[in-house]
Amino acid sequence: MPDATNPPASVLTRRTFRRAPGDERRQDLIRATLDCVTEMGLHAVTVREIALRAGVTNGLIRHYFDSKDRMVQEAYRATMGEMTTLVKAASIIAGATARERLRRFVAANLGAPVADIKRLTLWASFISMVHVDAAMAAIHREHYLAFRRELEALVGEVFVEAGLPARKANCRRAAIKINAVIDGLWLEGTLAPEMFAKKDLVAMGIEAVESILGLSLRDFRKEK
Template identity: 50%
Template sequence: MTQRSFRRASGDERSQALIKATLASIAEGGLQNATVRDIAQRAGVTAGLIRHYFPSKEALIQAAYRALMQDLTDNVMAALSDVPSLSAGQRLQRFIEANFQAAVLDSQMLSLWAAFISVVPSDPAMKAIHQEHYLAFRDSLEQLLTAFFQAQGKAIKASETEQAAIAINAIIDGLWIEGCLAQHLLSAERLAALAVQSTEAILGMRLQANHEANC
């Protein structure tokens, strides 16, 4: 048997390609679809190579979950970093709206997220990854809220900030899910507007003072 020619890739490059292929495979047909052979094919390598970069398929799945969450976080955070000076309200609004970008509001992204979530309750390692990112997300939200309350000159108890963060997180997640599942019925703009509007309702104040405030 003659061996096919191949290209030697530097470690990081190939492992990231494998992670990307894993996410693509799961997105297309759930965790069941993501066999080592399917993943390898998508990455353009043979199945055996996976074990050269990851101790087991399980470890690859975990790495893929971590990478996905990191990517989502980075994507949302990028919406805040590229513009230097924004008011606290504007920053909060940007943060919320960033969750409805085309890259995030996508049925394959939902498929991915759901596949991972379905094993989080029963898989300790996956649960740990989830907890870490969930708390980081909610923490970012709480910080934005605290800054916003401060800018508004309102003294708000920490427990109230936490409560608002939980509710706003819920409405972001809920609208994101609805949007991904019914992409043809709900546009990204409408969802983002609804999320902002609902947030303003929950907080009892507007994020931007475009219109004059009513008593």
């Protein structure tokens, strides 16, 4: 099966290759896995297709992962971690008020590159495994809790900043509701993007969060 990088040369030559340093190859394989799930759906993913996309032969996969299932689990972990990183990067800015950070948190979740149909396809594929595969369930749980904990802390700061009591039970309740709004709008907006202007989606998210918290998220210090 000669390709551009490996011309047939002589009939009996082996394909040339390079040894990838560090865990570069591992990353490539995970990335290829995610691409496959995105484009073909989890049900159609095969180790051969993954290897093809990563530019290696299929035997190599078993050198890096115990099994195909294990590789898919790692891919799940990777994609969730990526989303968390993206949202954190967008919302953690020095010197900003809690309100401003919460607003950015919401906006980051509902805008590019998080609100993306490929990402949603990955997410749904993996979520569909939670009931079937205990390892996937554990990964889900881990990331859900981290997400909500972060949101809960942010809500607490917002309450304090507004001079309101920040009782833990209240923060948790609010965080659960806000988490729901974010997830739901992310789904709606990503699955039917032509039905929402991007800014509208973010605006609705912020409005809904304001309603739930019972206070404005506008940053008066900055916005005059």
